[in-house]
Amino acid sequence: MRSFDVIIVGSGIAGLSFALKVAQGGRSVAIITKKNRAESNTNYAQGGIASVTSQTDDIELHVKDTLTAGDGLCDEDVVREIIRSGPERIEELRQAGVDFTNLDDGRVSLHREGGHSKRRILHVKDLTGAAIEGALLDGVARSKNITVLEHHFAIDLITREKLAARGKIADAGDGEVLGLYVLDVYSGEVITFRAPVIMLATGGVGQVYQYTTNPDIATGDGIAMAYRAGAEIRNMEFIQFHPTALYTATNDRFLISEVVRGEGAILRNSRKQAFMPKYDERKDLAPRDIVARAIDSEMKRLGAEHVWLDITHRSEAELRERFPNIYEACMKTGINMATDFMPVVPACHYLCGGVVTNLKAETDIPGLLACGEVACTGLHGANRLASNSLLEACVLADTGAQTALNYLSKYKPAPVQLADWVDGDSRDPDERVVIYHNWDELKRTMWDYVGIVRTKKRLQRARSRILNLSNEITEYYWNFKVEPKLLELRNLIKVAELIIGCALQREESRGLHYTLDHQEKDAKPSDSSMRRNLRE
Incomplete structure (x- = not known):
């Protein structure tokens, strides 16, 4: 067993920014990433980060543009706070070493994207994400309090609620997070990690679709883990398809x-x-x-x-x-x-829903935080305004770091023994064709039936097919030793179930969810929501 004050799952802008700020507070931090540390959605972000930095722009215009794009489902208080905090977070990125592109006269170069009424997108040519990732990784490398564990795959969260539901302990307490199980990809060993604070910064779900702009790592791991632990998941039907993929x-x-x-x-x-x-x-x-x-x-x-x-x-x-x-x-x-x-x-590009958090990055499981694309804060509503995502990640990483430090200052270790992972009678996988066949069927089903234009009948067909895949992969999961492709497919199937479930709840067309059965908007829109009952 390994122990840290804080464990971060994911190494994009959200996870790295959060790690640096928590480490500055003197806490021990582990960053767990299933590939190498630079492999993240952030690294592929081209456009830039939206923030009001020009005298011809103002906060209210940015708020209005965000609310308009969000099509009636944004939380206006959240929108206003994140956008208000933007300029300060931009300055922090500059101090961290991000050299935003300037014009010949020395002014910052600002791009304009769809839905924006002004030029407000700061960028580093068309490789903004890679520039930010590189600068933050440099800071992480210099920190003595941060341990980066590459090629480690987070499997599942350990919480008091889950242990109580399975009869491992008598008292669920507050249901707080206690740690997680992690696969060392190279050794094949599953390690038990203990930590009172865990930050999910795992990015999006792009690989659930046949065509996506996302890298291979975008398999919805954090959302699936949070759902299995009983956290609320919201608005998963709002999948942003980028209009222009080559x-x-x-x-x-x-x-x-x-x-x-x-x-x-x-x-x-x-x-x-x-x-x-x-x-x-x-x-x-x-x-x-x-x-x-x-x-x-x-x-x-x-x-x-x-x-x-x-x-x-x-x-x-x-x-x-x-x-x-x-x-x-x-x-x-x-x-x-x-x-x-x-x-x-x-092509599938961005998820506007995810694990529900407040502006402090808190989920409804004590000690469990979420930040970045994995989280649903209320900023994006039914449709994300371009380049607001990196901004949201910076702001929530900042508030989340303060949340973590405050939580740790009051935390009293729970007298709970965390069981080591037991493979039992699990065998080495000998039919990997099952994984690859099911992976292909999943992606094609989602593309054909849960795409840009939807119908209730298509969604029901998709749900039926995904249920069959879920049953197959669940049986496979319990009979064979875990490996990355199996774990990713398990998570993608759960994410697909959540997307379809939320889409069937929404009997209207709004933002990124467009259905031929209900082409009008409801007068009083509401959020879709799904949560696992651990006691069932």
Whole structure:
């Protein structure tokens, strides 16, 4: 058994920012990450971080844009507090070593993205996430209080409530978190970790869909663990499909940042016609849900496999300077942004729901915190405003660190013995084809039945198929020794169940959830919610 004051699962902007601040408070911190420390959704974020830093902009405009995008489901108090805190968090990133791109006259370069009424996206060319990740990792490497455990996979949380429900202890107490089980990927050993505070910063769920801009690690691990521990999960139906992922012959979908449209790119259908004006008065700068549905509609209407993104009115030199990463990625597929239209399609990009937290990053399980895409704070509502995600992660990492330090100052260790992991009669996996077959069926089912446009019948069909997969993988899980692909599939199947369950609760079309059965909005919108009863 290993013990720390705080354990963080995930190594993106949320987890790293939180780790640095808790470590500064003198506490022992472990960062558990299932791949190497730089592999995170943050590392792939191109566009930037939204915050009010210009004299031509103001907080109220940013609040209004966020509320408009969120389509009636944002928590306005949360929105206002996160946006108000933005400039201070931006300055902290600068102090940490993030060198945001400036204009020739020395002013910070600000991009504009869909849904924003002003230019307010700070960026490091088109590799903002990688720049932030690198700066924070440098800080972590210098800290004596932080231990980074790479290639360690968090399996499940240990709480007093779970132990009591299983008859391991008599008293559930406050149901607080006590630790977690972690697989050492290289040795195959499952280690018991004890910690009074655990921060989930595991990112999103993109790999639950056949086509996604997310890296391979985005398998919903934190959400699945939190649900199995009894935490409330909310608004999982709000999956943001990025409108413009580069279309290729493979399943890979490289993200073409929304900033490209912010700089004047035009969407054209297979007949090379600009089509966004007929869908929204904001044209190509409409919010992502509107643009994604418009693209989906044009592709189905014309029987096309993709639409085109046209920025050929800009010079090659300018495009190389502004979008070096995107330019090179396109060139590798034989496309020159300066002379060629780019073939693009929507792809799963971001989850607006997740583990319910307050502004202190607290879940409803004492000692369990969540931050970043894994969490649902009320900022995004039914649809995330572009580039608000990195901002939210910075703000909640800051408030969450103070929450953790306050909790630890009052914490009294529970006299509870944590049992070591027991493999029992589990065997080495000898039929891995089951995992890969079920993985493929899961992703195709979600793409075909729980995509951009939904119906109740499609959702019910998906639920039936996912239930069969769940039964199969549960049997497999209890009969074989755990390994990363099995654990990821187990988590993805649980995430799929949560997405479908929340989608079936919402009998209206709102934000990112669009159903042909209920195309109007409810007059009084409410959140969807799911929670596991540990006593059943």
